Amino acid sequence: MYGYEIVRGIRLVSKEQFNYGEGVIYPLLHAMQREKLLAVRKTEFNGRARIYYRLTAVGKKRLAQKISNWESVVGTIQSLIYGDGHARGTTQ
């Protein structure tokens, strides 16, 4: 995916809840690339440069780790708010 697709995808999937501007997204993508989480491929489209991003193996592992952490945090918060039974019920 290239930058515009990512921004648009976030916007659409989140139903306009997350409407990040490109000023935020692109530096973040570059920072992730610097950490080797993303790999890039540069192409040309209609006479302008376009950079496609893809997850590296390291990035996939980091993503899995972040999802796991997020689920853990969400589960903990839910258990704090609704109690163990509800949390167990929701996670199941």
Added chain:
Amino acid sequence: MARFSHLFMATAMLEEQLSELRRQLIAQGHGNRYAQRLCDELRDHALSELEAAERERESIPANNLDRGEPVEGRSNKCPIVAVDCLGSVQVLAEHVRTILPPTSLIGRHPYLLGLFLPSLLALLLFWLNVAGTWQLSQVEGINQYRPWLISGTAVLQFIFACGLAGLMTYWIGAWPFNQIRLWALLVVLTVFGFVDVQWAGCSAASTGLFRIVWGINAWQIVAPWVGAVSTTLLLGKFAPHFIKQTQLPGAVWYRPVIVTLLVVALFLASIPLIRDATRRHPYDNFLKTMNHPLTIANQRIETLRDSQIACELGLSDTQVQRLQEAVADYDQQIAELSMPLQTAASHWQPFDPQWARSAVEARMQAQYNILLTEQHSKLDRLITYKFGGEALLLDPIRDHLRLSADQIRGIKDLLLEHQLADQELRAKVFRSPVENRASLAQERSRLQEISQQQIFDLLTDWQHQRWRELPSVEQWHQLCKSP
């Protein structure tokens, strides 16, 4: 028409904003390359959004547009809005600075600037070092500078090796690999490695560990380095996956460490091959000229040719030439003697120039003594027994020997003194009984020897004038016959 006008305005505004953003990013300390990349991406983003908005406009019926209803939460003046999405350039630049703090040039290219450029400096210093060594080799007393030269060369070699490793790591990290680049990198690094081996060999030769001699089979030198570079590349490519499993901290820095260790290890491993495979290296010849006794002897001979010292020693050009030949022969003998040491010993025997120097000095002294004795015997045969001391005072002889006024006066006095003593001895012989005549004849002979020695000492009065080689018997005859 209005649509193209909108598009043109939007693009112009976008370019203006991007150039301003670029200026601000560079002012913040971001690299030119990064600023260009971000602007390219933002341009693509804005134009993609513009194109998407155009497509949406085309898909909306005209009556909806007339009513001015927004589509999917967007303004129907989408071209302008799309460009305005870039927002404030200051805010954007601030975002970038927060998320990606600017780094210095050395921070962006740590291997290139931190390792490779110093290695270039080391390269320059290396050649200065070599030039300095060569200059010093032209004078005596090179040995007192040798430790400095050796350590300097070794340190510069080490810096260059680090630079090479840094360059390799930089390229490995910076380039997406394809086959052409891999081969190009392999060729370049092999050439670098080849040069590096030679320099390393030079520095090792200067330490006396072994003597690099150039070129029986170049592949024996190239092959280890091709192997080293290939292995390094492969490990550099795949090492991150192995290292990642070990969870090393500071994972960014393991690559240079690994590559440096590999280069050093492989270089050390290739030393025996280099040592066995190389002969007649130019630097070795250079070292030979620095240490070889022949050089020392030649320097001495040249010094002997210097008028003052030649005058002191009283050597003629012919004598100097003969001395030079004798020293060359002797150097050949030294080389032949030292050769078995170099080849037979399991460990390299460092060549000891001091030993060669003292040997040559002893040889020169012996040769000089031989020449001196030769002069003495010539004087003995020619003057005393054949022509007499008076012959020295003949004009042709005097000119030939370049006798000074003091020497002539001294010779006259000596001859007069000798004549008086000889007359006394002759009178004693005639008056003495027969049995004493033998001892008196011995006494006369002794007096003659003393006189001869005195004349000889006078002729070798080195403070006055250069003493040319004494003439041969035939020359002497001709000189005496000449008017």
